Amino acid sequence: MKRRLTAAIGIASMVFSVAACGGSGDDGGGSGPEGFKGQTLVVWTMDGSAPEEWTKEVQTAFEKKTGAKVEFETQKWDGIQQKVTTALSESNPPDVIEIGNTQTPAYAATGGLAELDDLKKEIGADWTPTLNESSIYEGKQYGAPWYFANRIVIYNKKVWADAGIKDTPKTRDEFFEDLETIDKKTDAEPIYMPGQNWYFFVGLLVGQNAELVKKEGDKYVSNLDDPKVGAAMEIYKKYASYSKAPKDKDEATPQQAEVFAKGRTGAFIGMGWEAATAVKANPAIEKDLGYFTIPSDTPGKPEGVFLGGSNLAVAAGSEKQDLAKEFLKVALSDEFEGKLAKANGVVPNKESLQSVLKGNAVAEAAAPAASVGGTTPLIPEWAAVENTPNPIKRYMTSVLSGKSPAAAAKDVEGEINKRLAQEN
Numbered sequence: 423m424k425r426r427l428t429a430a431i432g433i434a435s436m437v438f439s440v441a442a443c444g445g446s447g448d449d450g451g452g453s454g455p456e457g458f459k460g461q462t463l464v465v466w467t468m469d470g471s472a473p474e475e476w477t478k479e480v481q482t483a484f485e486k487k488t489g490a491k492v493e494f495e496t497q498k499w500d501g502i503q504q505k506v507t508t509a510l511s512e513s514n515p516p517d518v519i520e521i522g523n524t525q526t527p528a529y530a531a532t533g534g535l536a537e538l539d540d541l542k543k544e545i546g547a548d549w550t551p552t553l554n555e556s557s558i559y560e561g562k563q564y565g566a567p568w569y570f571a572n573r574i575v576i577y578n579k580k581v582w583a584d585a586g587i588k589d590t591p592k593t594r595d596e597f598f599e600d601l602e603t604i605d606k607k608t609d610a611e612p613i614y615m616p617g618q619n620w621y622f623f624v625g626l627l628v629g630q631n632a633e634l635v636k637k638e639g640d641k642y643v644s645n646l647d648d649p650k651v652g653a654a655m656e657i658y659k660k661y662a663s664y665s666k667a668p669k670d671k672d673e674a675t676p677q678q679a680e681v682f683a684k685g686r687t688g689a690f691i692g693m694g695w696e697a698a699t700a701v702k703a704n705p706a707i708e709k710d711l712g713y714f715t716i717p718s719d720t721p722g723k724p725e726g727v728f729l730g731g732s733n734l735a736v737a738a739g740s741e742k743q744d745l746a747k748e749f750l751k752v753a754l755s756d757e758f759e760g761k762l763a764k765a766n767g768v769v770p771n772k773e774s775l776q777s778v779l780k781g782n783a784v785a786e787a788a789a790p791a792a793s794v795g796g797t798t799p800l801i802p803e804w805a806a807v808e809n810t811p812n813p814i815k816r817y818m819t820s821v822l823s824g825k826s827p828a829a830a831a832k833d834v835e836g837e838i839n840k841r842l843a844q845e846n
Contacts, residue, residue: 458745459489465518465749466497466509471569471732473765476758484752490745510534515737517746521565523556523731528802530564536736538563541747545754549771552795557733559800566750567771569762570731572795573622573716574787576682576697577689580710581610585688590714592721594657601664604688614678614690615662617669617822618815621728622691626654628726628796629718634807634814635799635842642803642842644835646817652827655818661691662822669822672815683707691716693730694767694784713787724791728798731768806841813837 463484467477477494484492495516497505503525509515510529521529529535542563546554549567557565575597577590582600585607591597601612627634632650635642645651662669667681678690679699685707690696694713701708716725734753736746752758756775763770764778767785769792776792779785798804807813813834820830 458748461490461742461745463490463492463518463742463745463749464516465492465494466506466516467494467520468502468732469496469498471520471766472496472762476762476765479761480753480758483758484749487752488745488748490748492749507532507534510737510739513739515739517737517740517742518749519735519737520568520732521735523565523567523570523729523733524797524800525805526556526565526733526735527559527800528805529735530559530562531802534738535564536738536740536743536746538566538736538747538750541566541750545751548774550773550793552729552793553731553769553771556729556797556800557735565733565735566754568732568734568754568759569766569768569770570729570792570795571693571768572727572729572788572791573625573691573693574784574791575689575691575714575716576679576694576700577712577714578610578682578685578687578707578710579712580685581608581688582712584608584610590712591717593717594719594725597717598660598664601688605664608688610686610688611666612664612688613661614667614681614687615658615665616667616671616673616675616678617662617819618672618812619678619691620672620812620815620818621730622673623654623658623814623818624798625716625725625727625795626657627651628728628794630654630657630726633799635801635804642799642801644831644838644842646814646831646835646838647828651831655821655827655830658818659822670819679703685710694788697784713783715787715790724794727791727795729792729795803842803844806844807838809841813841 472494481492506519506521506529539562546566553567553570557563557567581604585604587600587603591600604610604612630650630653632648632654633645636645673692677699678692679696680703681687682690683700683703685704697711716727718725734750736743740746754771759770760775760778763775767782769785769789770776770778773793776789779789817830817834820833821827
């Protein structure tokens with residue numbers, strides 16, 4: 423699960439050269455149950471996404487419904503962008519492909535994905551809007567939301583008890599008060615918050631209704647100088663004020679869960695799988711682990727979060743587009759969407775299915791924020807901005823080191839604009 427979610431949210435450099443393949447959607451043998459018999463659909467899923475029992479049950483249901491067979495081919499995340507790019511440009515691509523949610527618009531822009539507006543109307547009326555957003559490009563549906571995950575607060579119950587804190591916070595201010603209490607009443611570091619936990623920052627931007635880019639004429643440019651962005655960074659700065667973590671490192675350098683595992687930290691904000699990382703580093707910490715949804719400034723409303731996850735898409739060059747849509751109807755049905763969410767502990771594509779997560783403390787903490795979450799800009803040009811060295815991270819370190827958000831934004835906006843313009 424760690425590899426899967428890290429890859430889904432950690433967008434690497436993507437070079438897209440997919441030609442519009444001109445798939446007609448003609449299934450060769452005709453559409454409908456009789457026309458589908460004897461055909462085989464090829465579906466690419468990523469390593470760790472589709473449990474074996476789930477795939478077997480989906481295969482059985484799909485074959486019963488259509489008379490066709492489905493072959494699942496598991497792909498590794500390493501190098502997947504180029505592999506998908508190449509596959510979509512060929513004359514015989516896989517029919518259905520799992521794609522990282524923030525990568526979907528870039529593939530759609532090349533003409534490599536088939537439109538799925540009709541599928542959305544038929545089975546997607548109650549897809550959670552925030553989860554479906556990444557499947558839309560220029561007003562058209564090019565994917566279907568599959569599964570998602572987001573950051574939560576992972577805390578040390580013993581540290582909180584030592585500080586005399588009995589309940590988890592319901593608002594951001596209460597959270598800060600708890601961190602202050604831990605600081606005053608214990609020897610623990612209240613929270614581990616490195617200066618460049620940039621996906622947490624993206625969530626704060628979502629919570630402030632702030633955008634990282636804006637459109638000027640026909641091109642996108644940096645929007646870091648927006649006061650809303652500055653407000654989100656000030657919130658981040660307050661979190662960081664309770665931490666001794668380095669200002670110029672991210673949550674993986676060192677791995678924050680391993681720092682937390684030492685038992686001298688009150689909390690950290692991370693992905694659910696990081697709890698397992700902490701336990702692996704120190705099994706004794708497991709009994710003290712607790713989880714809660716990141717609180718916002720409004721009681722009962724979660725903080726904005728970055729939504730990482732995967733969509734399912736149909737290749738534009740597939741000659742079995744109608745059959746591919748039948749597969750999506752099966753795989754994304756309430757039955758199988760619910761089973762996948764329960765098996766993997768991920769957020770399903772409908773709020774009505776979140777009940778299947780009951781008993782999974784990590785997933786229960788993550789699910790409430792899905793409806794208020796968001797992503798990085800859903801434009802093909804954005805991928806280049808996140809390339810190392812990420813200028814947004816430099817902006818964050820500058821603010822934490824004393825610069826005003828406006829001054830820090832000015833320092834990096836030229837580089838961001840250069841990358842958005844695809845200039846070398």
